[in-house]
Amino acid sequence: MTIVLDILSWILLAGGSALLLIGGIGLMRMPDFYSRIQAAGLTDTLCSIMILLGLTLQADSIPLAAKLLFTLLFLMFTGPTAAHAMAKNAHHDGLEPWQSDAGGGSSKR
Amino acid sequence: MNQYIVLRVVSRLLIPVILIFALYVQFHGEYSPGGGFQAGIMFTAAFVVYSLLFGLEEVQRAFPPVAAHVLSAGGALLYIAVGYATMLLGGNFLEYKVLLPNDQAGETFGIIVIELGVGITVAAVALSLYYSFAGRFVDREAGD
Amino acid sequence: MAVGRRRWVIEALIDIVLLTLLATVGIGIVVIRNLLAVTMLSGIYSLIVAVLFVLMDAVDVALTEAAVGAGIMVILMLGTIALTTREERVHGTGHNLLAFVVVLITGAALIYATLDMPGFGDPEAPAHTHLSPRFTQDSPEEIGIPNMVTSVLASYRGIDTLGEVIVIFAAAVGVLLVLGGGAVRRRRPPTDADDPAGEGRR
Amino acid sequence: MFFVVAVAILVTLAFALVRAFAGPTIHDRILALNVVGTKTVLMIAVVGFIVGRPEFVDIAIVYALLNYIGIIAVLRVFEGHGLSAPPAEAEAGKKERGR
Structure with a gap:
């Protein structure tokens, strides 16, 4: 039984780590703010879910597991909300999305 | 100007949770990390986020600046009062074990009370600082 | 191992x-x-x-x-x-050789001073041979609470913590004197005409 | 296994730091702060398991709750409204609550 839980949690942790790295690379390599927030904001939520669930499977007591699940719940509320607010604020501020053809490249690095 | 409707809805859900978690940190400080200082700051953070999204005036109606000023002295006075109480009961200043017949229970009781005093002072002080900074900007904006 | x-x-x-x-x-x-x-x-x-x-x-x-x-x-x-x-705002060129030399010497002296300090977590360190054993071994019985940090802060060093609380209070008094209390002056008195159905008051 | 996760988080932290330094606009830096915040929550939880004292999760909860308050404050100041909601938005908030 424990070996099943272990394997499941390892799969979750490995998947979460992969998503983390993908998000990090996206955050660094994407050409403008909106695509960066896409990369970071989307992977953030799923990798938090996977890593915290993986840790919950390793928890040895009920209160610890409950606290990890609470952390997960709060992250699921705050993460997307913050991403939404940042994107909306940037749009409100007049930041133009980057376009691959000429023009509109105000925020291109 | 309805920019922050999502933030307002989510924050309204989260503010009670922050307040409850602050109380947990305050009164669970004997068993897990935490205590008055951390709890006071978290308590203030809940009020700050409400003010950020609903306006300073709304928060000051719930927690007037005068109350914050009085409570920031009140917490410290509660702490000192515990010290004098122990002296009246025949111990040294802040020697909690004279508070209750059982030594351990007395110590625990004294620690809980003074942590409450610390928490009240820190929360009230942090909130007054926030009022000072935010209120000044509101005044300036109205004056322009 | x-x-x-x-x-x-x-x-x-x-x-x-x-x-x-x-x-x-x-x-x-x-x-x-x-x-x-x-x-x-x-x-x-x-x-x-x-x-x-x-x-x-x-x-x-x-x-x-x-x-x-x-x-x-x-x-x-x-x-x-x-x-x-x-x-x-940047004043001047931003380069001050004398200040750099002073910072360098002070930093070197501080790093030299750390050589005399006991290593991190060294069981032979003076701090771990006198007070720590007493706090870690006796506090669960004397105070009766598991978190030793709380018992040291609130009981053994109670007067110290009182001083910290007074410092926080004094800092608040200072900021209030400089910046003012921050009470929002209402631009107009709220009347029922602004809010006929009493919606704002839940 | 925890170590692998910790290394992944550290690498991501480094990427986010690069973004915080390079970020051409202030929005990129706010995004970097947010990313570092969530990664810190995960890092504290994982480190708690590595050093074998998983009750550290309390701290992770504090961060999960408080991190986004900083983001809201930054956005608010960035708009130029100081540290509290301007009257117009406060009115909108009141109307929502009345419903």
């Missing part, structure tokens, strides 16, 4: 990487002139420091750093920026 050794190596590696990131952030704070960006970086600094405190088993300090660094410090710094300016 082998497992403990491996864990030690892992912790040391994480420590080194985190400290490197910390130093980078510190340099960034000094170099960058946009004060909003500096506020972001100091937020990042306090987040990384909290992880380091957790690694060093200083849970209560980490919680304080979490509450203060994420909750209130960034907000107060932003309040200052909102009241003043967003760009740091």
Whole structure:
């Protein structure tokens, strides 16, 4: 039984780590703010879910597991909300999305 | 100007949770990390986020600046009062074990009370600082 | 034994990487002139420091750093920026050789002084031979609560903590004297005409 | 296994720091702060398991709750409204609550 839980949690942790790295690379390599927030904001939520669930499977007591699940719940509320607010604020501020053809490249690095 | 409707809805859900978690940190400080200082700051953070999204005036109606000023002295006075109480009961200043017949229970009781005093002072002080900074900007904006 | 050794190596590696990131952030704070960006970086600094405190088993300090660094410090710094300016002004060339030499000498002296200090977690250190054993061994019986940090702070060092509370109070008095109480003056008295159905009052 | 996760988080932290330094606009830096915040929550939880004292999760909860307050404050100041909601938005908030 424990070996099943272990394997499941390892799969979750490995998947979460992969998503983390993908998000990090996206955050660094994407050409403008909106695509960066896409990369970071989307992977953030799923990798938090996977890593915290993986840790919950390793928890040895009920209160610890409950606290990890609470952390997960709060992250699921705050993460997307913050991403939404940042994107909306940037749009409100007049930041133009980057376009691959000429023009509109105000925020291109 | 309805920019922050999502933030307002989510924050309204989260503010009670922050307040409850602050109380947990305050009164669970004997068993897990935490205590008055951390709890006071978290308590203030809940009020700050409400003010950020609903306006300073709304928060000051719930927690007037005068109350914050009085409570920031009140917490410290509660702490000192515990010290004098122990002296009246025949111990040294802040020697909690004279508070209750059982030594351990007395110590625990004294620690809980003074942590409450610390928490009240820190929360009230942090909130007054926030009022000072935010209120000044509101005044300036109205004056322009 | 082998497992403990491996864990030690892992912790040391994480420590080194985190400290490197910390130093980078510190340099960034000094170099960058946009004060909003500096506020972001100091937020990042306090987040990384909290992880380091957790690694060093200083849970209560980490919680304080979490509450203060994420909750209130960034907000107060932003309040200052909102009241003043967003760009740091540079006076002169920004290079002062004398100051650099003084900082270099002081830093070298401080690093030299650390050579005499006991190593991190050294069981023979003076701090671990006199008071710590008494606190760690006797406090559960004398005070009766499991978290020794709380018993030391609130009971053994109760007067010290009282002093800290008074310092916090005095700081608040100082800020209030400089900035004012911050009560919002109502632009107009609220009347029922503004809010006929009493919606605002729930 | 925890170590692998910790290394992944550290690498991501480094990427986010690069973004915080390079970020051409202030929005990129706010995004970097947010990313570092969530990664710190995960890092504290994982480090708690590595050093074998998983009750550190309390701190992770504090960060999960408080991190986004900083983001809201930054956005608010960035708009130029100081540290509290301007009257117009406060009115909108009141109307929502009345419903």
